[in-house]
Amino acid sequence: MDLKLKVSSYYPSLTKSEQKVADYMLNASEDIMYRSVTELADLSGVGETTVMRFCRAIGFKGYQDFKLALAQDYSPRRQAGGRDAQGAEDDGDYPALVYRELTSILSDTMSLIDRSKLNEAVRRIHEASYLQFFGVGTSGLTALDAKNRMLRIGRRAEAITDAHIQAMMAVTMGLGDVAVGISLSGSTLDTVDLLTKARQQGAYVIALTNYAKSPITSVADLVLLTAGKESPLEGGSIGAKMSQLLVIDLICEGLARHDLSYTREMRERTAKAVIERIY
Template structure:
C-alpha cells in the first residue's frame, strides 16, 4: 500500500476514537515531532497513552509507530502539498472546476494505490461464476448500484439492484451459495447495508464490498473487499470523488468479467444495443 501517510490519516479520521483522533490531528499539524520524538515523549505531548498511538498507526495500515515514522520521514523531506485544497466562497467557477477535477484525480489515483489487485481478481472470478448478481446501495451509493446493474445486465445473467433497505433484506434472505451480492457503501457503517450483507453471507452467497479502505463494520460481513479512497471537505467533494471511484471499480469488474468470455459478452452487448435502437431518434 503506497498511499501517503497524510492521506491515510485523513481517510481514516471518521473511524478513529477520540483519543486516536487526537494523535491523528497532532501528526497532521506537527509531522516533524512524530518523526523526531520517541513514542514516550510524543504520547506525553499529545496527552494519550503509547498504546493509543500504536493503535492509531495500525488503523491506518502500519504495523506500528516505527513504520509510520519511516514513511513520514520519507514524505517530509520533500515539500508537502496540501492533501486537499478546500473550495473557498471567493473562488470563481473555473477555480471551483479545477479543484473538483483535482480532487477526483487524486481520489482515482489513491484508489489505484489502495485497491488490492488480488481481491479485484477474486471479485472478477466470483462474478464470472455467479448464477445471479445483486447490487445493494443506499443514499449516494444507490445510483452506483443501479449503474452496476445496468452494465452487468448485458452479460446475460439475472441481475438486480436494490436501493431500499427492506428490499435488500428480503432479497438477501433468498440468496444461495451460487449467488453473489455486491454491497456499495463508502462509509461501510450503514447498519442496513451491513445487516443485508451479513444475511446474504449467512445464506451462503459470496459478498463483495466496495467501500472506503479504512476499517469499518462492513469488513466483518464481506468476503471480498474492494477499497476506495477519497477526502472530505466543507463542500462535500468527498461524495463526488468517492462515487466516481466506485463507478470506476464497477467498470473494471464489468470489463474483467467480459474478458473471460469475450464472444458471449459482445453478442449480448450487441443484442441489448439493438433492443434499444428503435427508441432513439
C-alpha cells in the same frame, strides 16, 4: 461551542476507556472526521462500543452525529485557510481544481486495487448463479449503475433500492450466489445488515468501501477498496461515486474478457433492445 472545548469539559466525567478516545480526538488533526468507527477505535486502543459510549457521553446520538459535529467544527477553519481556500488562492480556477481532485481520486483508487482480489471478485461473479448489489443513498445509485453495466454485457444482476425488498432479497440468497455491498463509509447500518443476512444464507460477500477497517469488512469475504474520502458535510460527492464506478467498470471488463465473442453479442443485442427508444 468548539468541539474540543466541549470534550475537555466532559473529560473528568468519562471512564478511563472513554478518556483514551477523548485523548486521541483532542490531539488529532482534521483527518479524524474521515475515520471510520473501527479505525478510531483501533487508533485509540479501545473497542468500537467504547467509541459509541464516548459519543453518547458527550451528548451525541452516535458516531455519525459526532462526525457531523466535527465537520461543522472544522468547516470554518477550512474556509479560512484550508485546502478549498488554498486552491482558490492559487489561481481562482475552480474547474481546474475540481478536475485535479477527481483525477487524483481515480489515481488513488487504482493504487488501492489489489489485482489478485480483483481477479478473485471477477471469478466469483463469473461463476455466480445469482448476483445482487446492495447499497443505500448515493451508493444505492451506484448499485443501480452496476446492474445496468452488467446487463449491457449479458450478465444477469439485480439491484433494488427499496429497503424491504432488499431485506427479502438478502434472505433468499444461498450457496453459489454473490452479494456485493457498496458503502463508502463501510458503516452504513442497512448495508452491513443486508450483507450479514446474505452471508448467513451461504452467499459469497464482496464489499466495496473506502475504509479497510470498518464494520462492512467484518462481514465480507472479499474487500475491494475505493478512494475519495468525504466528510459528513460532503455526502454524495461525485469523486467518491467515480471511485466506486471505476471498480465496477474494472470488474465488468474482467468479466467481458472471459468470453469476448459473447460479450460483443450481448452488447449488440442490448443496444438494439433500447435503440427504438431513442430519436
